[in-house]
Amino acid sequence: MPILHCIVHHIDKATSEQPATLRAAGTPLPATPLVDSLLAAFHDAYHAKTKAWGHFLPEQAQGEAATQPVTQALADYLAERHDFPALTRALAERLLPLVDDHLSTSGHLLCFDYRHGETRYLTLGLVHQREGFGIDDALTLVPATQLNLARMSLALRLNLSQWQEGVASRHYLSWIHDRGGKKLAEALAGALGATEGIDATGETRTLLKAFSDFVEQEELPEEQSREKTEALIDYASAQASRGEPITLEELSELLDEQQPRAFYEHIRNADYGLSPEIPPDKRTLRQFRRFTGRAGGVSISFDSHLLGSSIEYDEQQDRLIIKQVPKQLKEQLKRQG
Structure with a gap:
């Protein structure tokens, strides 16, 4: 410098x-x-x-x-x-x-x-x-x-x-x-x-919500979902440390080299109202991670910000309560019933 x-x-x-x-x-x-x-x-x-x-x-x-x-x-x-x-x-x-x-x-x-x-x-x-x-x-x-x-x-x-x-x-x-x-x-x-x-905290939260929706929509395998989450957080944190904004097109390219505009188009088509460049909020980024687990034929993966709202963990009875069942899963359960 x-x-x-x-x-x-x-x-x-x-x-x-x-x-x-x-x-x-x-x-x-x-x-x-x-x-x-x-x-x-x-x-x-x-x-x-x-x-x-x-x-x-x-x-x-x-x-x-x-x-x-x-x-x-x-x-x-x-x-x-x-x-x-x-x-x-x-x-x-x-x-x-x-x-x-x-x-x-x-x-x-x-x-x-x-x-x-x-x-x-x-x-x-x-x-x-x-x-x-x-x-x-x-x-x-x-x-x-x-x-x-x-x-x-x-x-x-x-x-x-x-x-x-x-x-x-x-x-x-x-x-x-x-x-x-x-x-x-x-x-x-x-x-x-x-x-x-621009509300950096609000925009960062909306970006993370858009990413969560994207991962759910694409029905990505657990490992691939984790890799994309790490890529997003690493890029956004590095931009925050340099004092530079997150560029949506650049982020989209980092998330998927084979389909570099997939995440960008998802944001635009769903109309999240995000700016093309977002000043990242470090505190919000630190709070974001995915919980994942697999055992006995059950595989679960969700973003940490959902815990306490649409997902609750009952430690006493060792239960995970999902309040908002994903639409695709709900349809499969109805067909099975």
């Missing part, structure tokens, strides 16, 4: 009574392997978080945010009317009220302008420090201060390439939306003049 610019500002929040203040850096950091490693660690920490995905509102719809719209500051920067320190100072100033209202400690605002493949990104994150321990050359225990990337609660990433090119996307901008941090996430969106454009 080649870094074009990197700068670190400090937002000071001495006490809960005092307003947050900005101590801005005047120049970007020089390019070093250490800065490269910091971006890589920041990237991993950011994409491990639950995020909201959206886009900038039209200027006339931004309300108070339109007094000095973020989009104008970005346009000035990309047109080289402003430099990176000026852009990030302006963005940092917008974050001060959020720190006052929602956070209680000081932090360093890490700002990166970088490329990943052919795409250019701008990313910012407020990171706090934590006290730790280290060992020096004399094998003596010494105090060591570290950036606590795992506890980052205020951060965003903008796909500059998509935004600058005017690509019709509802999710070129993302920001942290952790559980318990709803008000902070909403305040950040307001400060940016942005709105959520």
Whole structure:
């Protein structure tokens, strides 16, 4: 990930009574392997978080945010009317009220302008420090201060390439939306003049439901069903770790090389209402797996999200209760009766 610019500002929040203040850096950091490693660690920490995905509102719809719209500051920067320190100072100033209202400690605002493949990104994150321990050359225990990337609660990433090119996307901008941090996430969106454009959690759930329906419709053998489930989860998890969307056509090709459009056509024909590209939700993906078992001529396979709803397990009596019998199985049972 080649870094074009990197700068670190400090937002000071001495006490809960005092307003947050900005101590801005005047120049970007020089390019070093250490800065490269910091971006890589920041990237991993950011994409491990639950995020909201959206886009900038039209200027006339931004309300108070339109007094000095973020989009104008970005346009000035990309047109080289402003430099990176000026852009990030302006963005940092917008974050001060959020720190006052929602956070209680000081932090360093890490700002990166970088490329990943052919795409250019701008990313910012407020990171706090934590006290730790280290060992020096004399094998003596010494105090060591570290950036606590795992506890980052205020951060965003903008796909500059998509935004600058005017690509019709509802999710070129993302920001942290952790559980318990709803008000902070909403305040950040307001400060940016942005709105959520796609429900990543809902879309991921719908995609998994579409996959479950596809497996049931195709009546796949247990082993083949498990392989396809693993392929879906591996691909979606890898995209989530990179901060990239799931592309339905690409996923369909991965699931079946012989019929690369089978899953894609299933989604389109059943009209699930899915977007062609879906920002994956890691938490939803982690909860998805298939339960399978075979014994005494009985073979059972179902998705974990059905447990507790249409399927119940009675551990006391060792029974599995199926509330919604699949249509094809129901027809076979009726014919047998």
